[in-house]
Amino acid sequence: MSGPVRHEVEVEVRYAETDQMGVVHHANYLVWFELARTALCASCGHPYAEIERQGYLLMVVGAHAHYRRGARYGERVRVVVWIDRLRTRHLAFAYEVRRGEELLATGRTEHVWVRREDGRPTSMPPELREPFRALAGEDALPA
Amino acid sequence: MSGPVRHEVEVEVRYAETDQMGVVHHANYLVWFELARTALCASCGHPYAEIERQGYLLMVVGAHAHYRRGARYGERVRVVVWIDRLRTRHLAFAYEVRRGEELLATGRTEHVWVRREDGRPTSMPPELREPFRALAGEDALPA
Amino acid sequence: MSGPVRHEVEVEVRYAETDQMGVVHHANYLVWFELARTALCASCGHPYAEIERQGYLLMVVGAHAHYRRGARYGERVRVVVWIDRLRTRHLAFAYEVRRGEELLATGRTEHVWVRREDGRPTSMPPELREPFRALAGEDALPA
Amino acid sequence: MSGPVRHEVEVEVRYAETDQMGVVHHANYLVWFELARTALCASCGHPYAEIERQGYLLMVVGAHAHYRRGARYGERVRVVVWIDRLRTRHLAFAYEVRRGEELLATGRTEHVWVRREDGRPTSMPPELREPFRALAGEDALPA
Numbered sequence: 001m002s003g004p005v006r007h008e009v010e011v012e013v014r015y016a017e018t019d020q021m022g023v024v025h026h027a028n029y030l031v032w033f034e035l036a037r038t039a040l041c042a043s044c045g046h047p048y049a050e051i052e053r054q055g056y057l058l059m060v061v062g063a064h065a066h067y068r069r070g071a072r073y074g075e076r077v078r079v080v081v082w083i084d085r086l087r088t089r090h091l092a093f094a095y096e097v098r099r100g101e102e103l104l105a106t107g108r109t110e111h112v113w114v115r116r117e118d119g120r121p122t123s124m125p126p127e128l129r130e131p132f133r134a135l136a137g138e139d140a141l142p143a
Numbered sequence: 144m145s146g147p148v149r150h151e152v153e154v155e156v157r158y159a160e161t162d163q164m165g166v167v168h169h170a171n172y173l174v175w176f177e178l179a180r181t182a183l184c185a186s187c188g189h190p191y192a193e194i195e196r197q198g199y200l201l202m203v204v205g206a207h208a209h210y211r212r213g214a215r216y217g218e219r220v221r222v223v224v225w226i227d228r229l230r231t232r233h234l235a236f237a238y239e240v241r242r243g244e245e246l247l248a249t250g251r252t253e254h255v256w257v258r259r260e261d262g263r264p265t266s267m268p269p270e271l272r273e274p275f276r277a278l279a280g281e282d283a284l285p286a
Numbered sequence: 287m288s289g290p291v292r293h294e295v296e297v298e299v300r301y302a303e304t305d306q307m308g309v310v311h312h313a314n315y316l317v318w319f320e321l322a323r324t325a326l327c328a329s330c331g332h333p334y335a336e337i338e339r340q341g342y343l344l345m346v347v348g349a350h351a352h353y354r355r356g357a358r359y360g361e362r363v364r365v366v367v368w369i370d371r372l373r374t375r376h377l378a379f380a381y382e383v384r385r386g387e388e389l390l391a392t393g394r395t396e397h398v399w400v401r402r403e404d405g406r407p408t409s410m411p412p413e414l415r416e417p418f419r420a421l422a423g424e425d426a427l428p429a
Numbered sequence: 430m431s432g433p434v435r436h437e438v439e440v441e442v443r444y445a446e447t448d449q450m451g452v453v454h455h456a457n458y459l460v461w462f463e464l465a466r467t468a469l470c471a472s473c474g475h476p477y478a479e480i481e482r483q484g485y486l487l488m489v490v491g492a493h494a495h496y497r498r499g500a501r502y503g504e505r506v507r508v509v510v511w512i513d514r515l516r517t518r519h520l521a522f523a524y525e526v527r528r529g530e531e532l533l534a535t536g537r538t539e540h541v542w543v544r545r546e547d548g549r550p551t552s553m554p555p556e557l558r559e560p561f562r563a564l565a566g567e568d569a570l571p572a
Binding site: 155157158159173174177178181190191192193215216217 | 298300301302316317320321324333334335336358359360
């Protein structure tokens with residue numbers, strides 16, 4: 001049984017992302033998650049910007065984050081992303097944020113496919129089915 | 144059995160909060176949640192800025208949001224907040240975002256008390272115990 | 287000679303707007319300026335969201351800010367806005383950010399009118415001409 | 430006469446940075462400028478995070494941007510930065526944002542050195558004098 005493909009991006013902490021506690025404000029992790037899934041889509045040859053131009057939106061319907069340690073300005077962190085669940089009409093991504101090997105945060109986002117023209121739910125774009133199945137691995141597939 | 148006190152703030156959608164999908168970017172809801180819990184603290188006479196000056200930080204350890212409908216620039220939404228769980232060392236807030244009566248999103252954040260000087264976990268500031276218990280209502284208290 | 291109408295909005299500083307220096311990050315003042323000009327448009331009966339729906343965009347082509355004192359979480363500030371220059375195809379707004387009477391920052395933004403459908407420069411929407419002239423006062427008008 | 434050293438960073442446009450106009454919201458360019466000057470400081474062996482730890486803050490007192498073309502999600506842009514004026518107590522950086530060779534925006538920020546402990550103006554940290562003079566080139570130096 002093969003697990004999902006884990007893709008990774010490096011993120012440099014921005015000064016503007018910190019708050020007066022001296023660490024990155026927690027809302028910014030959702031933005032970093034988005035960077036990681038953008039890179040995951042691009043990695044299989046289907047940049048998300050292209051998917052949107054073809055009339056599909058991957059709407060966020062749920063977002064979850066757990067925070068263990070704060071990231072600081074001057075650091076670079078890695079955001080690891082993988083497809084956690086893949087269905088025809090919805091999917092979920094999972095995330096880990098690491099500084100070196102230290103785990104700073106974990107997360108999960110849930111999404112549905114929507115048609116851009118009218119905002120109605122739809123199925124995954126046909127050209128994504130094979131590449132996304134390859135990314136998801138066997139565990140994420142329905143029986 | 145009395146439930147928790149529900150406090151409400153009104154938020155005007157900012158142009159900068161929208162994204163190219165034409166609705167508020169999902170990460171901004173965490174910022175709105177924060178506005179609401181800031182107001183909840185202030186409502187019981189203990190502004191959070193004051194709590195921090197006294198050496199306590201209410202660190203976010205978990206954040207969750209579910210999105211049903213997008214908020215748009217030009218709209219005003221209401222964010223309702225209440226204490227969902229109250230313990231000596233941690234607490235949780237729950238949220239609803241509404242446009243009129245329509246429910247746009249729900250959320251929950253989990254927090255621990257930390258000492259500002261050294262970042263160590265600590266108990267709730269003594270002067271908050273009574274007011275937070277009054278806000279939490281009986282359901283949120285331990286048996 | 288009548289000067290421009292000065293309109294004012296109150297803004298509560300958000301925790302997420304602070305940075306590790308302990309004050310509001312300077313980029314957020316541009317977002318506050320935007321809130322103020324949104325309110326100025328609404329004050330003359332033409333909400334900017336409505337103007338966009340009618341096919342016009344008021345694109346930012348220049349933005350300037352001078353910072354004197356930092357705003358802090360827990361404070362409320364006032365952003366004063368007025369039309370600084372009004373022409374058929376472009377206009378400028380000026381801003382002051384105050385905490386009580388203390389001046390925290392000043393700013394100016396320059397804009398051109400653009401057609402939403404093709405991004406081409408255009409003239410001010412006809413229905414805005416009279417209300418914007420009234421807001422601008424005599425000084426801002428061309429000879 | 431040698432001009433200032435031009436340093437460059439590449440920035441990937443984030444979805445969260447776009448607004449409902451479909452391009453990057455103008456306030457985010459100030460955040461990009463900050464990324465570029467962070468990299469410029471690091472390039473001469475003095476990361477800004479390190480400078481702050483030594484007790485100095487490089488406070489922003491002025492920020493200016495001119496916008497020509499919008500950057501879009503899915504694009505990578507380059508931000509070029511150089512020291513535009515160097516004095517003992519203040520300095521200015523200038524910026525260009527480019528997509529390929531196309532100029533999207535230009536900017537300038539003005540700064541003063543401040544002591545972290547009390548917020549008082551001070552002189553440039555001694556260890557930065559030589560490296561910053563080397564970066565600034567002859568044109569930026571006082572007569």
